[in-house]
Amino acid sequence: MTDLTPHDAHGSQPARLGYPPHADVEHVLRVADTDPKAAKRAERQVVSMFLLSIVMVILFVAAYVGIDKHTNVYIPVFGEVGAQTIALGLTFGLAILLIGAGAIQWAKKLMPDVEVVQERHEQVSPEDVTAEAAAIYGRGKEESGFARYKMIRRTLIGAMALFPIPLVVMLRDLWSTPASEELSPAQILSTTIWKKGERIVTDATYLPVRPEDLPVGGLVSAVPASLEEVQHLEGNLNARGKAAIILVRMEPDEIVSQQGDGWDYQGILAYSKICTHVGCPIALYEQRTHHLLCPCHQSTFDLANSGNVVFGPAARNMPQLPIGVDDEGFLIAMSDFQQPVGPSFWERSS
Numbered sequence: 409m410t411d412l413t414p415h416d417a418h419g420s421q422p423a424r425l426g427y428p429p430h431a432d433v434e435h436v437l438r439v440a441d442t443d444p445k446a447a448k449r450a451e452r453q454v455v456s457m458f459l460l461s462i463v464m465v466i467l468f469v470a471a472y473v474g475i476d477k478h479t480n481v482y483i484p485v486f487g488e489v490g491a492q493t494i495a496l497g498l499t500f501g502l503a504i505l506l507i508g509a510g511a512i513q514w515a516k517k518l519m520p521d522v523e524v525v526q527e528r529h530e531q532v533s534p535e536d537v538t539a540e541a542a543a544i545y546g547r548g549k550e551e552s553g554f555a556r557y558k559m560i561r562r563t564l565i566g567a568m569a570l571f572p573i574p575l576v577v578m579l580r581d582l583w584s585t586p587a588s589e590e591l592s593p594a595q596i597l598s599t600t601i602w603k604k605g606e607r608i609v610t611d612a613t614y615l616p617v618r619p620e621d622l623p624v625g626g627l628v629s630a631v632p633a634s635l636e637e638v639q640h641l642e643g644n645l646n647a648r649g650k651a652a653i654i655l656v657r658m659e660p661d662e663i664v665s666q667q668g669d670g671w672d673y674q675g676i677l678a679y680s681k682i683c684t685h686v687g688c689p690i691a692l693y694e695q696r697t698h699h700l701l702c703p704c705h706q707s708t709f710d711l712a713n714s715g716n717v718v719f720g721p722a723a724r725n726m727p728q729l730p731i732g733v734d735d736e737g738f739l740i741a742m743s744d745f746q747q748p749v750g751p752s753f754w755e756r757s758s
Contacts, residue, residue, distance in 0.1 A: 440517045450517035451557055457510030458563035464503035465570040471495035472577050500574045507567050514560060520551045598748040600632075600650040602729060607633040608655070608678070608739040616738040617655065619674055625695035628655040629681065632741070650749055652681040653729055654700075655739070656693055656711055664713040667746065671730040673739065678729040679715050680749040683707055685722040687750045700726065724752065 440447040475492040483489050533541070554561055608617050611629040614636045622628055630653050660675040671677070679700070681689050688704035698712035707720030715726035727749050730742040 435522060438517065438521065447518065450513065451560060454510045454514045454518070454557075455559045455563050457506045457513065458560070458567040461503045461506035461510070461567040462563070462570055464499045464506065465567075465573055468496060468499040468503065468574045469577060471499060496574075496578075503567075503571065503574070507564075507571065510564070510567075514553075518553050518557070518560075594753070597650075597750075597753060600744055600749065601634055601647050602632055602651055602741045602744045604741065604743050605734065606741040607734065608653075608731065608741065609633045609636070611652065618737055619676055619733065619739060622655055622657045622676055624657050624659060624675070626657055627691065627693045629653075629691055630655055630678075649682065649687075652689065653678050654681050654691060654693070656698075656700075658695075658698055658712060662698065662712055664710075667714050667725070667728040668730055671728055671742075673731050673733060676731065676739070677711055678731045678739075678741075679709075679711060680727040680729070680745065682750040683722060684717075684724050684726060684749075684751060685720070690726075 440450050471492060475495055477490065477492045479491040480488040481491045481494060483494075549555070608630045609615055609632070610617060611631050614631075614633065616633070617628060617630060631648065632651050635648060635651060655676055655678050657676045660672070663672060663675065663677070666672060666677070681691065683690050683702040683704065685702065685705055685707045688702050690700055690702045690709075692701040692703060693699075693711075694701065698710060699718065700709045700711050700715075702708070702720065702722070705721050707722035708718050709715045709722070709726045710718050711726070715728055717723070717725060724747075727745045727747050729745055731739055732742050734740045
């Protein structure tokens with residue numbers, strides 16, 4: 409609530425509504441303020457918490473390396489839970505908790521607990537006020553004990569220095585190469601299960617698509633026919649995510665350019681369904697302009713002109729899949745994508 413009470417010439421507030429002007433309140437000293445042994449005990453408590461936080465981070469790394477991710481433990485109510493998940497959660501959670509608890513104990517037992525009130529003043533401070541603020545800062549720095557309590561300072565620095573390690577370790581979990589694949593992450597991200605002669609089928613129903621099934625202006629979400637055979641295998645979601653495409657049809661003379669000569673079939677074009685910005689699936693097609701709009705961040709691609717970006721944060725065009733027909737008249741892929749699908753990554757070649 410804004411205080412609208414008038415101030416006198418010296419900036420203080422008069423008594424109002426039965427409340428007296430600012431008055432000195434007796435400050436009650438804490439045990440640690442008068443008893444050196446209590447202060448030393450509080451210091452040891454803070455140091456212990458920071459040291460335990462360091463130990464928890466070390467145990468986190470040990471659990472990540474030493475516990476098999478397929479090992480489960482039974483917990484009442486929850487049932488079987490991954491042993492590694494439990495260990496990582498407990499150790500990392502305790503590491504965070506102990507740093508916070510140590511900081512609170514430090515502030516409550518060893519830092520000054522005198523409340524300081526400063527009246528409002530002009531935004532631009534006079535030089536003497538600036539000097540006074542610097543002096544107050546120096547006093548606060550001295551009274552906080554950061555320089556005085558060397559063990560607290562060192563253990564806090566150690567705990568904070570090791571704290572990011574679990575975050576770095578967990579980044580490794582963002583990628584796991586299947587044992588059956590001897591490819592680098594960059595190679596796996598750069599390829600899909602599309603190959604020459606792979607039949608194009610509708611998503612979910614897995615029905616093959618003939619050119620006459622798609623009218624001018626129409627759009628079909630599609631996947632490779634072989635995807636149906638690996639639905640039950642681990643990694644199928646990754647395969648589906650990379651291989652999902654859309655088929656659109658326009659008049660052949662409306663096609664301005666393509667990413668390869670003759671990559672369409674009678675005006676039917678196949679593009680990745682995954683936005684090159686952050687990987688959102690796209691199926692919002694505007695027939696009149698031939699624009700494909702990403703619903704997440706409004707990146708817009710011109711499918712009649714090599715899938716180039718015409719608006720939004722996406723930095724590269726939508727990858728095109730070369731297509732044709734087989735002997736039975738069904739649409740097929742003529743090869744894999746010639747550039748990685750989805751968002752860019754560090755190892756992607758230009």
